[in-house]
Structures are given as C-alpha cells and as structure tokens.
Amino acid sequence: MNDMRLIDRAVDMKDIKIAARDVQVYYGDNHAIKDVNVDIADKTVTAFIGPSGCGKSTFLRSLNRMNDTIDICRVEGNILLDGEDIYDKQVDPVQLRAKVGMVFQKPNPFPKSIYDNVAYGPRIHGLAKNKADLDEIVEKALRRGAIWDEVKDRLDKPGTGLSGGQQQRLCIARAVATEPEVLLMDEPCSALDPIATAQVEELIDELRENYSVVIVTHSMQQAARVSQKTAFFHLGNLVEYGETGQIFTNPVDPRTESYITGRIG
Amino acid sequence: MTDATNSGAQAPKTSLIAHDARTKKRNSAEKRFRAYGVTAIGIGLFFLTVLFYSILKSGLPAFTTTVLSVEFTMTQEQYDEAEGTMLKTAKYQGFFNDGLAAQLAETGVEVEYDAKTIERIAGKTGNLIRAHYQENPNTIGSPVTFDLPTSSRVNRYINGEFTKDEVEDSRFLEAADLDLVDVMLASGTIRTVFDWNFITGKDSGVDNPGGAGIGASVIGSFFMMLVVLVLSLPIGVAASIYLEEFAPKNRWTDLIEVNISNLAAVPSIVFGILGLAVFIQFMHLPQSAPLVGGLVLTLMTLPTIIISTRASLKAVPPSIRDAALGIGASKMQAVFHHVLPLAMPGILTGTIIGLAQALGETAPLLLIGMVGFVAREYPEGFIQGFVEPNSAMPAQIYTWASRADAGFYEKAWGGIIVLLAFLLTMNIIAIILRRRFERRW
Ligand SMILES: Nc1ncnc2c1ncn2[C@@H]1O[C@H](COP(=O)(O)OP(=O)(O)OP(=O)(O)O)[C@@H](O)[C@H]1O
Ligand SMILES: [Mg+2]
Numbered sequence: 001m002n003d004m005r006l007i008d009r010a011v012d013m014k015d016i017k018i019a020a021r022d023v024q025v026y027y028g029d030n031h032a033i034k035d036v037n038v039d040i041a042d043k044t045v046t047a048f049i050g051p052s053g054c055g056k057s058t059f060l061r062s063l064n065r066m067n068d069t070i071d072i073c074r075v076e077g078n079i080l081l082d083g084e085d086i087y088d089k090q091v092d093p094v095q096l097r098a099k100v101g102m103v104f105q106k107p108n109p110f111p112k113s114i115y116d117n118v119a120y121g122p123r124i125h126g127l128a129k130n131k132a133d134l135d136e137i138v139e140k141a142l143r144r145g146a147i148w149d150e151v152k153d154r155l156d157k158p159g160t161g162l163s164g165g166q167q168q169r170l171c172i173a174r175a176v177a178t179e180p181e182v183l184l185m186d187e188p189c190s191a192l193d194p195i196a197t198a199q200v201e202e203l204i205d206e207l208r209e210n211y212s213v214v215i216v217t218h219s220m221q222q223a224a225r226v227s228q229k230t231a232f233f234h235l236g237n238l239v240e241y242g243e244t245g246q247i248f249t250n251p252v253d254p255r256t257e258s259y260i261t262g263r264i265g
Numbered sequence: 266m267t268d269a270t271n272s273g274a275q276a277p278k279t280s281l282i283a284h285d286a287r288t289k290k291r292n293s294a295e296k297r298f299r300a301y302g303v304t305a306i307g308i309g310l311f312f313l314t315v316l317f318y319s320i321l322k323s324g325l326p327a328f329t330t331t332v333l334s335v336e337f338t339m340t341q342e343q344y345d346e347a348e349g350t351m352l353k354t355a356k357y358q359g360f361f362n363d364g365l366a367a368q369l370a371e372t373g374v375e376v377e378y379d380a381k382t383i384e385r386i387a388g389k390t391g392n393l394i395r396a397h398y399q400e401n402p403n404t405i406g407s408p409v410t411f412d413l414p415t416s417s418r419v420n421r422y423i424n425g426e427f428t429k430d431e432v433e434d435s436r437f438l439e440a441a442d443l444d445l446v447d448v449m450l451a452s453g454t455i456r457t458v459f460d461w462n463f464i465t466g467k468d469s470g471v472d473n474p475g476g477a478g479i480g481a482s483v484i485g486s487f488f489m490m491l492v493v494l495v496l497s498l499p500i501g502v503a504a505s506i507y508l509e510e511f512a513p514k515n516r517w518t519d520l521i522e523v524n525i526s527n528l529a530a531v532p533s534i535v536f537g538i539l540g541l542a543v544f545i546q547f548m549h550l551p552q553s554a555p556l557v558g559g560l561v562l563t564l565m566t567l568p569t570i571i572i573s574t575r576a577s578l579k580a581v582p583p584s585i586r587d588a589a590l591g592i593g594a595s596k597m598q599a600v601f602h603h604v605l606p607l608a609m610p611g612i613l614t615g616t617i618i619g620l621a622q623a624l625g626e627t628a629p630l631l632l633i634g635m636v637g638f639v640a641r642e643y644p645e646g647f648i649q650g651f652v653e654p655n656s657a658m659p660a661q662i663y664t665w666a667s668r669a670d671a672g673f674y675e676k677a678w679g680g681i682i683v684l685l686a687f688l689l690t691m692n693i694i695a696i697i698l699r700r701r702f703e704r705r706w
Contacts, residue, residue: 098593108584
C-alpha cells in the first residue's frame with residue numbers, strides 16, 4: 001500500500017455512507033435487532049461478527065430492505081443512506097437495491113447463461129446503450145469478480161454449471177455489474193475453499209476503492225484480514241463497534257472479548 | 266473416551282459375512298415391501314391390459330365399415346326416364362339392382378334373392394344414387410363404382426357379432442339374406458373398408474348407426490377446449506402468481522386458498538347446474554353451445570390450474586427471487602424474468618392435465634344440453650363454432666351408448682378410442698413441453 005492510499009483512506013473514513021439510528025427489527029413477536037446505532041463509512045470494509053442467530057443477516061438485510069420480502073418482518077427506527085431515510089414512504093426499494101447490492105450466503109446464480117447472469121442487472125437498469133457496451137460491462141464485472149479467466153470461453157454455458165466457489169464469484173460479479181454504491185455480503189466465503197476465499201478477499205479489498213462494503217463473517221481471521229471497521233452483535237444488540245484493530249486487540253466489552261477468544265458463540 | 270473404548274472391547278466380535286438377526290429381519294422386511302410393490306404394479310398393469318383389450322376389441326370395428334361395391338353405368342336415357350317419373354328414387358334403385366344383378370351374374374352367383382333382399386342388405390339405395398348423378402351429371406354414360414354402406418345388421422354379422430343361426434327373420438334381416446352376403450363377401454362385392462366417415466362425419470339419426478361419425482363432436486370439443494384454454498390459463502396463472510408472490514398472507518388469502526382447494530373437489534355436475542343457472546338462464550347464452558360448455562369447464566379447470574401453478578411457483582427456490590431483488594429487479598421483473606420460466610414446465614403440465622380432465626368430462630354437459638343433442642351439422646364458421654349447438658366427444662359417446670340400436674354400442678366404444686387417442690396426445694404434448702422447458706436450463 002502506498003502513502004497516497006493511506007491518505008485517501010484517512011479522508012474517506014469521515015464520509016458516512018449509511019447511518020442507522022435506533023433500529024429495531026421484529027419477526028412477529030421476536031425482537032431480533034434491538035436499538036442498533038451504527039455509522040457505516042464510505043470506501044471502507046465493515047465486518048459484522050457475532051454468534052449464530054444474533055441478527056447479523058437480519059440487520060444486513062434491513063440495509064437494502066430485503067426484509068420487505070418477509071411478511072412478518074417489521075423494521076423501526078431510521079436508516080439513512082447518504083442522509084436519506086431508506087424506509088421513507090416515497091423510497092422505491094427497487095431503486096434502493098440498485099444502489100445497495102447484495103451477495104448472499106448461498107451462491108444463487110440464475111439458471112441462465114453466465115453472460116446473462118451478469119448482464120441481467122445492467123439490462124434492467126438500462127446501463128448499456130448497445131451490445132458492445134454490455135459486453136464490456138460483463139467482462140469488467142467478471143474480471144472484478146476474479147472469474148473472467150475461468151469463464152471467458154464459456155459465457156453461454158449455464159451459471160449453475162459452475163463449481164460452488166465459481167458460482168459465488170459469479171454472484172459477486174453480478175452484484176458489481178450494476179455499479180452499486182454499497183455492497184452487502186452475507187458470509188460470501190462460507191462455500192469457498194481457501195484459494196477462492198483469498199481471491200474474494202482480494203476482490204473485497206479492491207472494491208473498497210469505490211464502494212462501501214459490509215461483510216458478515218464467522219471467520220475472525222477473515223474479519224481481521226479484510227475489514228477496517230468491525231461490529232460485534234450479540235443477541236440482537238450491537239455490543240461493540242470500532243476500528244478492526246482495536247476490536248481484535250483491545251475490546252472494550254467483556255462479551256466481545258470472550259467471543260473473539262472463543263468462549264461464547 | 267476411555268469408557269467408550271472399554272465397552273467396545275467387551276462387545277462380542279461380529280462378522281460382516283454372517284448377518285446378525287437384526288440385519289436379517291431388516292432385509293426380509295425390505296424384500297416383503299418390494300414384493301408388495303411389484304404386486305401392486307402387476308395388478309395395475311393387468312387391469313390396464315384388460316381395459317385396453319376390451320376397448321380395442323369392442324371399439325375397433327367402429328373404424329371399419331362394410332360396403333357393397335358395384336360398378337354401374339347410367340345411360341342418359343335411364344337418367345331422363347327416372348327423372349321423369351313420380352317415384353324417382355325407386356326407379357334409381359331399380360337400375361342399381363339391375364346393375365348389381367349383372368355384376369353378380371358375371372361372378373356366377375347361384376343364390377336366390379329379390380329386390381327386397383338387396384334393400385335389407387344395403388338399405389334404400391335410390392337416394393344415394395340419385396344424389397350422385399345430380400351432383401355429377403357429367404358421369405352419366407360412363408361407369409361409376411358405388412360403395413354403398415351395408416346395413417348395420419349386415420355390418421355386425423360380418424364383424425362376427427352373431428351367426429346365421431341366431432338370426433330371427435324380421436323385416437330388417439332374414440337368415441336367407443346372409444347367404445347372399447356370404448357370396449358377395451367371397452366375390453368381393455361386399456368389402457370391409459376403413460370408415461373415414463366415423464372420424465370426420467356427423468352424427469346420424471337414431472336408426473342409422475352405420476352413418477354416424479364423431480367428427481362434428483370432435484369439433485365441438487375443440488371449440489370447448491379453446492374456450493377453456495383461453496380463459497383458464499391466463500386467469501389461473503395470473504391468480505396463482507398474485508396469490509403466491511404478491512398477496513399478503515392473512516386470513517383472507519388463507520380463506521381463498523382453502524376455497525380453491527375445495528373447489529377442486531366439487532363434483533363436476535355442480536358446475537354443470539351452476540352453468541345452467543348462470544350462463545343459460547341468467548345470461549341467456551345459447552343452449553348446447555360449446556361456448557357455454559367451455560365456460561362451465563373453465564370453472565372446473567381453474568382450481569386444477571391454480572393449484573398446480575402455485576405448487577410449481579412454490580417449488581422455485583426463494584434464493585432465485587432474492588437474487589433478482591438483490592440486484593434491483595422489481596418484484597414483477599423477478600417473477601416474470603426468473604420465477605415464471607422456472608415454473609413453466611409445472612404450469613404447462615398442470616394446464617394440460619386440467620384440459621385433459623375437462624375434455625373427458627360429461628356430467629356438466631348433461632345440464633347445459635350438450636348430451637343428447639344430435640350433432641348433425643358442422644358449424645358454419647369460426648364464430649358459429651362457439652355459439653351453434655353442438656355435441657362434444659364424451660357427450661356424443663354417452664348419447665350413442667344410450668341409443669337402442671346395437672350398432673351405436675360399437676360406435677360408443679369407437680368414440681372412446683378416439684377420446685383416449687386425444688388424451689394420450691395431450692399427455693405426450695405435456696411431456697414434450699416439460700422436457701423442452703427443463704432442458705433450457
Ligand atoms: N425469516 C425469518 N422469520 C422469522 N424469524 C427469523 C427469520 N430470519 C431470522 N429470524 C430470527 O432472527 C434472529 C436473527 O437471525 P439472523 O438470521 O439474522 O442471524 P445471524 O446472525 O445471521 O445468524 P447466522 O450467523 O447463523 O447466519 C434469529 O433468532 C432467527 O430465528
Ligand atoms: Mg446469517
């Protein structure tokens with residue numbers, strides 16, 4: 001890393017991309033997220049860690065309103081994207097999701113060709129003027145997904161025919177193809193081998209130049225490797241949020257410490 | 266750890282080659298279960314075979330007919346003479362009999378017969394002959410081969426349904442007539458031919474089973490199915506998509522869901538009486554019309570289509586919807602671009618099965634007057650096809666089966682073969698479509 005980028009980073013850290021204020025999420029009577037306040041910075045990788053069932057995915061999904069698809073799910077409080085409340089009545093969740101892309105835990109390519117998988121987003125958002133444009137977008141996205149070399153000769157083959165790790169990278173390529181401003185990733189590496197994981201982590205680090213990336217992970221090492229900020233959730237509460245280095249070396253809350261050292265979770 | 270190791274050491278050693286009692290018991294249970302399965306399939310196949318055998322045996326004769334074929338030349342003088350008399354057809358019949366006699370004499374027939382015998386074998390032939398010459402006056406003076414259908418009794422005799430000894434002489438048939446029939450059969454004057462009229466023809470009156478065809482009612486069924494397809498597929502699929510993908514899950518949608526499932530189990534005759542009350546008595550749509558039949562069958566088919574469509578929509582993994590929504594597709598785009606294509610094979614299969622069910626349905630047609638209607642005419646055009654009274658295949662079969670003349674009984678079986686052929690075709694189409702759509706992914 002050169003000096004130039006370190007300086008950039010220091011400046012960027014000040015921009016808040018997403019601000020959550022007193023967020024509550026309920027599944028019916030189940031209070032899954034309680035009073036969460038968090039500022040997610042632009043051009044930063046933020047990691048959400050915490051024991052299973054603590055609400056990481058739930059909170060992540062409320063950042064692009066994917067929770068709207070769950071009937072019993074209710075979100076209270078404010079979540080601001082660039083200062084605008086995304087739960088405002090006038091907000092179209094479709095527009096929001098074009099800005100806040102998502103990669104899911106389980107690779108979920110469309111049962112269409114690799115090309116169509118990546119081209120789908122740009123097509124519905126009208127990002128390409130013509131076929132050549134689209135080809136370019138697809139190639140760029142696949143390159144950024146670190147999968148171009150593996151699939152460039154079989155773009156017309158179904159995306160579901162790839163291996164699990166390749167599928168996940170295809171999904172990442174698909175997500176970045178629409179040029180989102182924020183990329184939410186829910187345990188993107190849980191299906192990947194160490195090599196593919198390393199590739200995805202490298203990719204996340206690159207994406208940081210342009211996007212704000214939020215990643216949910218169960219791997220402490222991964223959180224430590226890729227993120228600048230870390231949030232620790234426990235039983236629906238945001239227990240601790242801060243610089244990754246500080247969280248891992250010098251946690252304030254005893255619960256954080258016991259989780260990181262492997263005593264709970 | 267140590268405990269486990271100890272207890273393991275204490276257990277007696279077992280061999281993999283000698284099966285222990287539990288394994289033996291499990292294996293024999295498995296064998297018994299397989300035997301049950303094979304027996305069940307065997308019984309099923311047996312009954313299927315019996316069914317097909319009896320249907321084919323009773324129905325195939327309906328596809329053939331016996332004709333009396335006579336080569337015959339009508340001179341211009343004969344034509345003028347016949348047209349000049351009062352009893353024109355009798356005159357034509359006389360000419361025909363003379364022609365036949367000449368032909369029989371050529372082959373050296375030595376059986377006694379008279380004009381009445383011919384009439385009992387081939388019916389009143391004068392009409393057909395006159396009609397031919399009126400339509401084709403240019404054939405006067407040149408030889409024409411007439412293939413005149415024999416009476417249904419002769420037909421059945423030739424098909425071996427009764428023997429000469431069983432015949433009681435009546436004004437329809439005398440045992441002696443059959444001697445002539447035998448001779449004419451041997452000389453090729455009476456032949457068995459494929460009866461195109463059965464497939465393409467219209468229904469005849471109650472006294473002429475030989476001339477009855479299922480064609481008109483196939484057309485009726487066709488128009489009915491068109492109505493069912495055009496109405497129930499879009500309505501059913503739209504309703505399912507709404508219920509499955511868009512509707513909130515609350516008490517109302519639960520209620521609707523329960524009701525749809527119940528509708529699927531409602532006896533079809535109930536839909537028939539509903540159709541009678543609503544479409545005919547209230548809306549004053551024409552009776553016996555394929556349009557009304559189609560509407561009634563649409564009501565019946567809708568629940569089937571909705572249930573199968575919803576099942577196939579449900580079977581599409583939610584991760585596909587998430588994937589589409591996650592990159593900013595609207596709900597409708599997610600459904601129409603990704604979910605629906607994946608659900609298509611299931612939807613099509615359900616639709617075709619629903620249509621096949623509707624095609625064979627008789628009971629609701631009873632109440633709207635399609636059963637018992639004698640489909641003597643083809644519809645005149647496309648629109649008329651919907652609104653002019655017609656019959657439908659199952660209704661036609663039912664009508665034939667309830668007619669007194671035994672000749673119709675055979676026609677009913679033949680009609681069942683035609684109906685089954687249509688159903689089989691539809692099922693094959695369903696399979697092909699499913700394969701095609703599945704292979705795309
Ligand atoms: N669709 C849902 N309907 C009802 N309750 C849900 C739903 N999804 C999650 N929950 C509940 O919300 C709580 C938080 O779940 P969430 O999936 O956010 O946990 P998580 O932190 O992502 O766990 P993991 O690490 O195992 O993925 C859990 O108690 C879970 O039971
Ligand atoms: Mg999760």
